Amino acid sequence: MRPTTSHQVLQPSGSSQETAHYEPTGQKTHRFGVTWRAILIGTALTIPNVYWILDSAGQGYPTTISLYFNVIFCIFIFTGANLVLTRFVPRVAFQQGELLTIYVMLAIASSLAGHDVLRVLIPMIPYAFWYATPENDWVDLFHRYVPDWMAVKDKTFLTEYYRGEASLYHWEVIEGWLTTTLAWGGFLCALVFVMVFINTLVRKQWTEHEKLSYPIIQLPLELTSVGKTNLLTNKMMWLGFGIAGAIDILNGLHYLFPNVPSLGGRLYDLRPFFTQKPWSAVGWTPVAVFPFAVGMAFFIPLDLSFSCWFFYLFWKVERVFGDALGIRGMPNFPFTDEQSFGAYIGLFVIAVIATRKHLAQVARKIIRPDEGNDSDEPMSYRWMVVCLIASLMFIGIFCNLAGMSVWAILVFFGIYYAISTAVTRMRAELGSPVHDLHFIGPDEMMPRIFGTRLLGPQNLTMLAYLFSFNRAYRGHPMPHILEGFKLAERTRMSNRRLLIAMCIAIVVGTFGSFWAFYHISYIEGARDWFAGRPFNRLQGWLTSPRVPDIPAIVAMCVGFLITGFLMIMRIRLFWWPFHPAGFAISSSWSMNVFWFSIFVSSVIKWIILKQGGMNLHRKLIPFFLGLILGEFIVGGVWSLIGITLNMPMYRFLF
Numbered sequence: 001m002r003p004t005t006s007h008q009v010l011q012p013s014g015s016s017q018e019t020a021h022y023e024p025t026g027q028k029t030h031r032f033g034v035t036w037r038a039i040l041i042g043t044a045l046t047i048p049n050v051y052w053i054l055d056s057a058g059q060g061y062p063t064t065i066s067l068y069f070n071v072i073f074c075i076f077i078f079t080g081a082n083l084v085l086t087r088f089v090p091r092v093a094f095q096q097g098e099l100l101t102i103y104v105m106l107a108i109a110s111s112l113a114g115h116d117v118l119r120v121l122i123p124m125i126p127y128a129f130w131y132a133t134p135e136n137d138w139v140d141l142f143h144r145y146v147p148d149w150m151a152v153k154d155k156t157f158l159t160e161y162y163r164g165e166a167s168l169y170h171w172e173v174i175e176g177w178l179t180t181t182l183a184w185g186g187f188l189c190a191l192v193f194v195m196v197f198i199n200t201l202v203r204k205q206w207t208e209h210e211k212l213s214y215p216i217i218q219l220p221l222e223l224t225s226v227g228k229t230n231l232l233t234n235k236m237m238w239l240g241f242g243i244a245g246a247i248d249i250l251n252g253l254h255y256l257f258p259n260v261p262s263l264g265g266r267l268y269d270l271r272p273f274f275t276q277k278p279w280s281a282v283g284w285t286p287v288a289v290f291p292f293a294v295g296m297a298f299f300i301p302l303d304l305s306f307s308c309w310f311f312y313l314f315w316k317v318e319r320v321f322g323d324a325l326g327i328r329g330m331p332n333f334p335f336t337d338e339q340s341f342g343a344y345i346g347l348f349v350i351a352v353i354a355t356r357k358h359l360a361q362v363a364r365k366i367i368r369p370d371e372g373n374d375s376d377e378p379m380s381y382r383w384m385v386v387c388l389i390a391s392l393m394f395i396g397i398f399c400n401l402a403g404m405s406v407w408a409i410l411v412f413f414g415i416y417y418a419i420s421t422a423v424t425r426m427r428a429e430l431g432s433p434v435h436d437l438h439f440i441g442p443d444e445m446m447p448r449i450f451g452t453r454l455l456g457p458q459n460l461t462m463l464a465y466l467f468s469f470n471r472a473y474r475g476h477p478m479p480h481i482l483e484g485f486k487l488a489e490r491t492r493m494s495n496r497r498l499l500i501a502m503c504i505a506i507v508v509g510t511f512g513s514f515w516a517f518y519h520i521s522y523i524e525g526a527r528d529w530f531a532g533r534p535f536n537r538l539q540g541w542l543t544s545p546r547v548p549d550i551p552a553i554v555a556m557c558v559g560f561l562i563t564g565f566l567m568i569m570r571i572r573l574f575w576w577p578f579h580p581a582g583f584a585i586s587s588s589w590s591m592n593v594f595w596f597s598i599f600v601s602s603v604i605k606w607i608i609l610k611q612g613g614m615n616l617h618r619k620l621i622p623f624f625l626g627l628i629l630g631e632f633i634v635g636g637v638w639s640l641i642g643i644t645l646n647m648p649m650y651r652f653l654f
Helices: 036-054 069-088 096-113 118-130 155-163 171-209 215-223 235-256 291-297 302-324 336-354 356-367 381-401 406-430 442-450 452-469 477-491 495-524 532-543 550-572 580-585 589-645
Strands: none
Touching: 036 069, 036 096, 036 118, 036 495, 036 589, 069 096, 069 215, 069 589, 096 118, 096 171, 096 215, 096 477, 096 495, 118 155, 118 171, 118 452, 118 495, 118 532, 155 495, 171 356, 171 381, 171 406, 171 477, 171 495, 215 477, 215 589, 235 291, 235 589, 291 589, 302 580, 302 589, 336 356, 336 406, 336 442, 336 550, 336 580, 356 381, 381 406, 406 442, 406 452, 406 477, 406 580, 442 452, 442 550, 452 532, 477 495, 550 580
16 A cells, blocks of 8 residues: 555644634625734844845755745744733734734745845846956857846946945945846746746645645644644644754754764765775765754655655666666766656646646636636736736846847746746645755756757856756745645635735845845855856857757656656556655755655654554654754754854754
């Protein structure tokens, strides 16, 4: 039999914040939910949260996993304070819907500020002009393809930005950044608005009709519950919290004072044990157990957690066999990135097929609105289509003015939103703790599929700038938007008000991140982060044109077919243990770090279900939530100490 999963193991907690309830008479009554107070607080907290992320260099990277510790930290503080308010001043206490509104807003804003979006985009805006030299010849290669409104080009103006010890708050400085900030900020807002509208399109099917487990929302859902069942009053949770927190305190002290012993907290590489060929081809294989990763993996269905570590080892075995057969000399063998790309496209196709009937119903409602009622949706389907088309047109016009061909725009964003939808569906159904997809976005794959000559220098230059939100997909905003709608469905919040809160978070999070990065840069000197990679890559494309990469294209097709095969086997054979999503995510960089924690968690969960069944599984849920919460809170404290003292501290996230 297929391993037992944890789908829907937690019940909705607290419904006193319900915004719309139908009485027996059919009349709708309104209750608490997404209040303007919550939206205002969420907006106010957005700025310090994006500042925390952008100033946390060396202090941990919250957005590199599916659940952000900075957001959980804030909600933990709010929930603790709310327990006091509930007891002594119940009239001003927050309802669960308000706390979850704040959570959703902070999660979306953090995604935009995070490690793979604005933290990459903002440094890229001036990079190609500040670092242009006679040696790299960027001036002659591609500077003429970059419009003035898209980049800051004046080296004299950029001197204080890169050197620091200056101030952002002079009009001539603000004016110098204003055009590019508004242009890129507007583009990024439109990019994420499209995600909101796509999620609106599939929301009812994926949050109400299909029984998807949404493992990532379990902690915020239980943490924010009101009444006597609050997670913070659970002794089992505090046991897990104490274990994880004590480990992080010990490791943090060890970081500051090496004489203090540590308990894990670092990666142990198995590669030195494999020195002889072909075993040496195994590459970097770290082993570590992170309490929060064990806790998060506990809520993953067993077939996915098994597939994650199984296919991770499968890739290692494939490398060893390739070396033994003498084909490791082939560039990029075994084409793990390309196979993963094909796998994600396969997941997108599977998601569309599974949702086809709902999409047909939506199409009928758009054509003939009188056929159905969409009043419970975040917005009417007709308005959703209008806004979706408007956002896509804005994106298309932006890229076309930047020099990108219409066909390249359609292909690029078709691939991008297909991968985004696949990640969102996978998170909703399975709750993978990581999904980074390093270097397999459309900016990498289009030159491999079409070759650089067909794309041409203008398209290639724009692909370099679009690298900013395609470097990796770890902190992708789209899954958080759908999870916000699921939280609304579980706690009966107002979808329409939540949509307003999301849009505010997108705009404030975007432009707040620009401000935070500029502010920090003019004080400390700008950090380049990964801004150099796309321009070095562009230099290589322009100086050494490439033809379509046939082996890479074949590998993409193989990944797509393997994903389809695994899904067909899951449908036909109930006992089939291999999940296509596990195949897709197992090759990611982050799986190197967390595969062993997932392995440990899956073994523990299998033993619990085997020996104690679902009853024991439910009883231990607070303990595993405590493991996540303990490491997030103590790790968050270490991060804030590091930011306050401006010195590196222990970090539990690599």
